[in-house]
Amino acid sequence: MPQELDEVDIAILNSLIEDGRKSFRQIGREIKVSTPTVQARYRRLVNLGFIKSVSPILDMSKLDKKSKKEIKEISQVKTSKVESDNSLSVKVTCDFCNEPIHGSPKVMKFAKLERFFCCTSCRSLYKEKYGGRIRSLSKEINEI
Numbered sequence: 436m437p438q439e440l441d442e443v444d445i446a447i448l449n450s451l452i453e454d455g456r457k458s459f460r461q462i463g464r465e466i467k468v469s470t471p472t473v474q475a476r477y478r479r480l481v482n483l484g485f486i487k488s489v490s491p492i493l494d495m496s497k498l499d500k501k502s503k504k505e506i507k508e509i510s511q512v513k514t515s516k517v518e519s520d521n522s523l524s525v526k527v528t529c530d531f532c533n534e535p536i537h538g539s540p541k542v543m544k545f546a547k548l549e550r551f552f553c554c555t556s557c558r559s560l561y562k563e564k565y566g567g568r569i570r571s572l573s574k575e576i577n578e579i
C-alpha cells in the first residue's frame with residue numbers, strides 16, 4: 436500500500452528543497468513541529484526510498500565562465516516544489532523481491548533503518564541473507 440504523505444511530510448520536503456543543509460531544528464522551527472518529529476519523518480522518507488539524497492543548490496552567478504560551463508551539465512535536474520493540493524503517496528516496493536507492495540507492508544526495523552516487505556517470507560529471506568550485517572549494524576548503534 437502506498438504510504439500517504441501528510442502536510443508535515445510535504446512541509447519538510449519543501450523546506451529541504453529550498454535549502455538541503457538546514458538542520459532538523461531549523462526545519463522544525465520553520466514549520467512549527469518538534470525537532471524529533473522532523474527527524475522521524477525525514478528518516479521515514481529516506482527509508483521509504485523517497486528522499487534519495489539532498490543535493491546542493493548552486494548559485495551559478497558566483498562562478499567564473501569557465502567553471503560555469505563544466506558545472507551546467509551536471510546540474511540540469513530541476514527541483515520543483517511539492518504541491519499539496521492532491522493527496523500524495525509514495526509507492527512502496529518490497530526490499531527483497533522488488534515487487535510493489537499492495538497490502539500493508541511487513542516492516543523490519545533494525546538499527547535506525549526500516550525495511551519493507553510484501554510478505555513475511557520475503558522478510559525472513561532477507562533476514563537470512565543479511566542477518567550478519569543487521570546484527571553488526573544493530574550492535575554498532577547499540578539499540579538491541
Ligand SMILES: [Zn+2]
Pocket residue numbers: 529530531532533534552553554557
Ligand atoms: Zn517481496
